[in-house]
Amino acid sequence: MPEITYREAISQALxxxxxADERVFLMGEDIGAYGGSYAVTKGFLEAYGEKRVRDTPISxxxxxxxxxxxxxxxxxxxxxxxxxxxxxxxxxxxVNNAAKILYMSGGQVPVPFVLRTVSGGGLQLGAQHxxxxxxxxxxxxxxxxxxxxxxxxxxxxxxxxxREPNPVLFVEHSLLYRVRGEVPEGxxxxxxxxxxxxxxxxxxxxxxxxxxxxxxxxVADRLAREEGVEAEVVDLRTLRPLDLEPVFxxxxxxxxxxxxxxxxxxxxxxxxxxxxxxxxVFDWLxxxxxxxxxxxxxxxxxxxxxxLALPTADQxxxxxxxxxx
Amino acid sequence: xxxxxxxxxALEREQLLDFLYQMLLIRRFEERSAEQxxxxxxxGFLHLYIGQEAVAVGAVAALSPEDYIVSHYREHGHALAxxxxxxxxxxxxxxxxxxxxxxKGGSMHLFDKERHFLGGxxxxxxxxxxxxxxxxxxxYLGQDRIAVAFFGDGAVNExxxxxxxxxxxxxxxxxxxxxxxxxxxxxxxxxxxxxxxEVYKRALAYNLHAEQVDGMDVVAVYEATKRxxxxxxxxxGPMFLEAMTYRFRGHSMADPELYRSKEETQRWLGxxxxxxxxxRLENADLLREEEYTDLDRRAREAVDEAVRxxxxxxxxxxxxLWTDVYVGRGPVRGRDHA
Numbered sequence: 195m196p197e198i199t200y201r202e203a204i205s206q207a208l209x210x211x212x213x214a215d216e217r218v219f220l221m222g223e224d225i226g227a228y229g230g231s232y233a234v235t236k237g238f239l240e241a242y243g244e245k246r247v248r249d250t251p252i253s254x255x256x257x258x259x260x261x262x263x264x265x266x267x268x269x270x271x272x273x274x275x276x277x278x279x280x281x282x283x284x285x286x287x288x289v290n291n292a293a294k295i296l297y298m299s300g301g302q303v304p305v306p307f308v309l310r311t312v313s314g315g316g317l318q319l320g321a322q323h324x325x326x327x328x329x330x331x332x333x334x335x336x337x338x339x340x341x342x343x344x345x346x347x348x349x350x351x352x353x354x355x356x357r358e359p360n361p362v363l364f365v366e367h368s369l370l371y372r373v374r375g376e377v378p379e380g381x382x383x384x385x386x387x388x389x390x391x392x393x394x395x396x397x398x399x400x401x402x403x404x405x406x407x408x409x410x411x412x413v414a415d416r417l418a419r420e421e422g423v424e425a426e427v428v429d430l431r432t433l434r435p436l437d438l439e440p441v442f443x444x445x446x447x448x449x450x451x452x453x454x455x456x457x458x459x460x461x462x463x464x465x466x467x468x469x470x471x472x473x474x475v476f477d478w479l480x481x482x483x484x485x486x487x488x489x490x491x492x493x494x495x496x497x498x499x500x501x502l503a504l505p506t507a508d509q510x511x512x513x514x515x516x517x518x519x
Numbered sequence: 520x521x522x523x524x525x526x527x528x529a530l531e532r533e534q535l536l537d538f539l540y541q542m543l544l545i546r547r548f549e550e551r552s553a554e555q556x557x558x559x560x561x562x563g564f565l566h567l568y569i570g571q572e573a574v575a576v577g578a579v580a581a582l583s584p585e586d587y588i589v590s591h592y593r594e595h596g597h598a599l600a601x602x603x604x605x606x607x608x609x610x611x612x613x614x615x616x617x618x619x620x621x622x623k624g625g626s627m628h629l630f631d632k633e634r635h636f637l638g639g640x641x642x643x644x645x646x647x648x649x650x651x652x653x654x655x656x657x658x659y660l661g662q663d664r665i666a667v668a669f670f671g672d673g674a675v676n677e678x679x680x681x682x683x684x685x686x687x688x689x690x691x692x693x694x695x696x697x698x699x700x701x702x703x704x705x706x707x708x709x710x711x712x713x714x715x716x717e718v719y720k721r722a723l724a725y726n727l728h729a730e731q732v733d734g735m736d737v738v739a740v741y742e743a744t745k746r747x748x749x750x751x752x753x754x755x756g757p758m759f760l761e762a763m764t765y766r767f768r769g770h771s772m773a774d775p776e777l778y779r780s781k782e783e784t785q786r787w788l789g790x791x792x793x794x795x796x797x798x799r800l801e802n803a804d805l806l807r808e809e810e811y812t813d814l815d816r817r818a819r820e821a822v823d824e825a826v827r828x829x830x831x832x833x834x835x836x837x838x839x840l841w842t843d844v845y846v847g848r849g850p851v852r853g854r855d856h857a
Binding site: 217219245248250251253255256257258259260261262263264265266267268269271283286287290291295296297298299300301302303304306335336338359360387435 | 587589618619620621622623624628630631632637638640642645646647648649650651652653654655656657659660666678679682683685686689690842843844845846847848
């Protein structure tokens with residue numbers, strides 16, 4: 195199987211779906227002539243033309259609202275918001291329209307479209323370009339929220355998202371674009387709404403998604419090497435609908451759980467997951483469920499401060515050991 | 520008896536009488552809605568369209584049945600003009616299973632997909648980009664259809680308004696924006712909050728073709744809409760129509776109308792679109808008093824029937840709470856993950 199980057203995997207999925215279905219088109223800021231701010235759609239304008247690769251004004255609300263209308267009219271739009279920070283300008287469309295139209299219409303009007311966006315900090319982009327807001331959207335009934343952490347999942351989940359009959363927020367992470375992994379050529383899908391055990395283990399469960407999956411796997415390797423501890427790592431992959439069955443099954447085996455995410459702790463997904471673990475498998479727990487999140491501060495610019503504002507492998511390592519004591 | 524109205528040679532008498540009937544239907548429907556609100560059959564917000572009937576009736580009559588329509592939260596008139604069944608619209612106001620949106624939308628969220636009436640939206644200007652997308656879908660698929668958005672003068676200070684007009688113009692999307700300028704954004708008079716009170720001029724800034732029309736004259740609205748819709752349909756890009764109108768009732772049922780004078784309302788009542796068309800038809804010898812009485816009786820009967828039907832329709836079953844959240848996947852409820 196060829197090894198390609200997360201960026202290339204997403205690009206492949208887009209191209210394959212553009213080739214497969216004439217109704218699929220892309221719209222967003224600087225996706226065409228510029229080639230995409232993360233170069234995901236480089237060369238697309240030349241290959242597919244202006245009808246299907248549409249550069250938009252910097253008008254986030256119109257981008258998302260137009261995609262909603264186009265979906266209602268029978269197209270399969272893939273809209274792009276350059277970063278999740280800018281999605282705040284389109285929140286009315288995402289939350290009040292995309293997530294509500296099927297319900298408000300009594301089931302008459304589906305809104306099948308994909309909204310791709312980029313989350314995360316770590317590149318010294320400051321407070322307004324470094325947020326991880328995907329957990330906000332994961333609270334909204336009517337939305338599907340997908341957050342792949344590997345090239346394989348990115349391609350397979352994006353294909354599922356494009357074929358999904360519901361609005362999908364497809365969250366990519368800015369630090370993952372260069373990550374490499376094995377990805378099949380041609381068509382395959384990864385189902386939406388299924389978490390995935392990325393590493394098996396018997397001693398402790400680590401729940402992660404997006405960038406923190408890499409942290410979890412790195413820490414699991416170190417724990418095995420240095421402490422003889424076998425951690426099981428569950429990658430959520432979809433944040434809504436949230437598939438916690440693999441987490442519950444894992445906790446029944448390991449009796450311990452640590453959740454790690456880049457979002458702020460207050461009101462984050464980690465609290466929801468911890469609560470659900472206690473609802474479902476409390477009797478199997480041998481230690482309190484632990485959470486590692488970003489501290490509740492805006493993202494600072496200075497490199498040393500930014501590093502303090504994101505969960506680290508060392509912090510995760512220590513927290514896992516704490517639950518094992 | 521004459522067959523044509525002076526100044527409107529393209530319109531058959533039958534169509535003019537239909538305009539009159541539809542305006543009466545909307546008027547009587549809204550009057551009964553207010554009454555049913557008082558009886559607590561209707562909950563939440565209720566925004567009456569009384570006074571503005573000529574805009575919905577004239578504009579919708581000028582469209583093709585295939586054209587998409589989206590509207591704001593004062594949309595009973597647009598839905599009825601589009602041919603939505605008054606029984607099912609009233610049932611929606613009552614929150615009943617027989618409602619156009621199966622009781623899950625309410626007064627502000629009427630949807631009738633079969634008639635391409637794709638919703639009332641309750642966030643001011645939030646539906647304007649949707650209209651652009653609907654228009655784009657028609658253009659993209661090579662269909663002979665346009666999208667039409669109704670909104671008020673309150674919407675023109677929202678970012679979504681400006682973003683939508685600009686995007687539609689850049690992509691030459693076949694969409695017709697119809698601003699019902701009733702002079703008040705809820706209780707705020709337009710000149711107090713808009714640096715440019717002639718709304719159509721804002722559209723000119725985005726290179727849309729834009730016109731202003733007397734929104735109390737159903738024939739004028741029909742003719743302007745017909746002209747602009749055809750231009751949008753033939754590939755000239757987005758069009759903009761500002762219809763000057765007035766709502767005779769308050770913003771919603773809770774409105775004591777402290778912000779405008781009785782004299783002003785009285786002046787506009789003198790331009791009642793129903794009375795104006797009636798007088799014009801009578802003066803042109805196209806309508807007799809007993810014919811008018813008959814049209815009004817038919818409208819009242821249709822509304823009586825709508826109220827009876829709505830009241831007999833059951834409320835949605837409790838299970839309906841969980842349906843229509845997603846297509847093709849179970850409801851995401853609490854601890855379930857399906």
